[in-house]
Amino acid sequence: MNDSLLNRSRKRDALLFLTDDQLLQGIELMYFAYKGFTSDPDKILQNHTYGRAHHRAIHFINRHKGLKVNDLLDILGITKQSLNRVLRQLVDDGLVESRVGVKDKRERNLYLTEAGTALDRELSDAQRARMRKAYRAAGPDAVQGFRIVLEQIMDNETLHHLRRLEKDRTND
Amino acid sequence: MNDSLLNRSRKRDALLFLTDDQLLQGIELMYFAYKGFTSDPDKILQNHTYGRAHHRAIHFINRHKGLKVNDLLDILGITKQSLNRVLRQLVDDGLVESRVGVKDKRERNLYLTEAGTALDRELSDAQRARMRKAYRAAGPDAVQGFRIVLEQIMDNETLHHLRRLEKDRTND
DNA sequence: TATAATACGTCAGCAATATTGACTTTCCAA
DNA sequence: TTGGAAAGTCAATATTGCTGACGTATTATA
Numbered sequence: 001m002n003d004s005l006l007n008r009s010r011k012r013d014a015l016l017f018l019t020d021d022q023l024l025q026g027i028e029l030m031y032f033a034y035k036g037f038t039s040d041p042d043k044i045l046q047n048h049t050y051g052r053a054h055h056r057a058i059h060f061i062n063r064h065k066g067l068k069v070n071d072l073l074d075i076l077g078i079t080k081q082s083l084n085r086v087l088r089q090l091v092d093d094g095l096v097e098s099r100v101g102v103k104d105k106r107e108r109n110l111y112l113t114e115a116g117t118a119l120d121r122e123l124s125d126a127q128r129a130r131m132r133k134a135y136r137a138a139g140p141d142a143v144q145g146f147r148i149v150l151e152q153i154m155d156n157e158t159l160h161h162l163r164r165l166e167k168d169r170t171n172d
Numbered sequence: 173m174n175d176s177l178l179n180r181s182r183k184r185d186a187l188l189f190l191t192d193d194q195l196l197q198g199i200e201l202m203y204f205a206y207k208g209f210t211s212d213p214d215k216i217l218q219n220h221t222y223g224r225a226h227h228r229a230i231h232f233i234n235r236h237k238g239l240k241v242n243d244l245l246d247i248l249g250i251t252k253q254s255l256n257r258v259l260r261q262l263v264d265d266g267l268v269e270s271r272v273g274v275k276d277k278r279e280r281n282l283y284l285t286e287a288g289t290a291l292d293r294e295l296s297d298a299q300r301a302r303m304r305k306a307y308r309a310a311g312p313d314a315v316q317g318f319r320i321v322l323e324q325i326m327d328n329e330t331l332h333h334l335r336r337l338e339k340d341r342t343n344d
Numbered sequence: 345t346a347t348a349a350t351a352c353g354t355c356a357g358c359a360a361t362a363t364t365g366a367c368t369t370t371c372c373a374a
Numbered sequence: 375t376t377g378g379a380a381a382g383t384c385a386a387t388a389t390t391g392c393t394g395a396c397g398t399a400t401t402a403t404a
Contacts, residue, residue, distance in 0.1 A: 017307055017315045023300045024235065025338075026307070026315075027209075029322040031228070032334060034206045035249070036326035037199075051360050056203070063196065069381060077207070082362055084382060106371050106380045128195045134324035135189055135198070138317065143189045143198075145310065145317020150201040152306035154208035162204060166197075223389050241352065254391055256353060278351040278400045
């Protein structure tokens, strides 16, 4: 009797994280956390008259040095016209270098210049500081859960894409 | 001797989630997860010629029925001019009702109409389905960690703001 | 009661980021 | 040598944010 009550209670608790209200809370957490997540770099970008799009391009060019324009297009999931506007600015401003491909001369390999690397570091420092603070406060187990859930939230193709990039990256 | 080596190794492992590379991976997870997180509603919104801003307004008006325009401005962190454009559309289209405040006639209390509630449900269903799937696949412990880290990532003021709203909401 | 402050709404102009569509140049590959 | 891929470009449009300047109704205060 008591066992049955206890079991039912445990079952309810175990499933509580799937109620609509819990899901809606999760949705709001995502919204507010993302807002905080981008706020520090956004402040820095303002001083350079750049925006989120520039940060994204700089970030991925740094993480995957020498990547092709098409790769960046795939990662960001925007049109080449949108990317081109941003990329042209960064190249004109001397933050990004676009080198003709070695194997295939149609391709362009993207690299950060010294100035580009400096801005990346500035942006990355701010964003990593926030993440480090959050990770430290939350602890390793929470961080593990955080990662698992985020991977589940994103599109499967994106996850595979990311895994492939991660593999390429460490094999450099 | 062996103990000391082992301990150092364990210490390193315990802190591994704080290396720059781990932090950068976390940053990319946030980026890609948020993208997936908004993709389903965005598809729906396109059919209605609405955007993310409309979704956000609808979501929070539904979650905090009768909230004042100023409250919504605080939550969203945008200017009243930006919000007003979106809000005016929603009111004109008959999705949102703006009622004169009872206690203070300067205030406007916002409510979803029947049509507004229907669109909210459509958007919310899609977003909750993705979250439910992710939560279910990740399990309760991971979800707990997910929540803890996200709360740490956002601004402290935002968190307090959210907690206050959550309290108001359940006290309705 | 006269005046200040608040809540809301609105107009105009500007900027960043995204879109679609059309077109060119360069280069690789069948 | 011809077709297609990779990259770059021009033009037009939409969404969402911003600043600055006003106006109106209502409440609070001196």
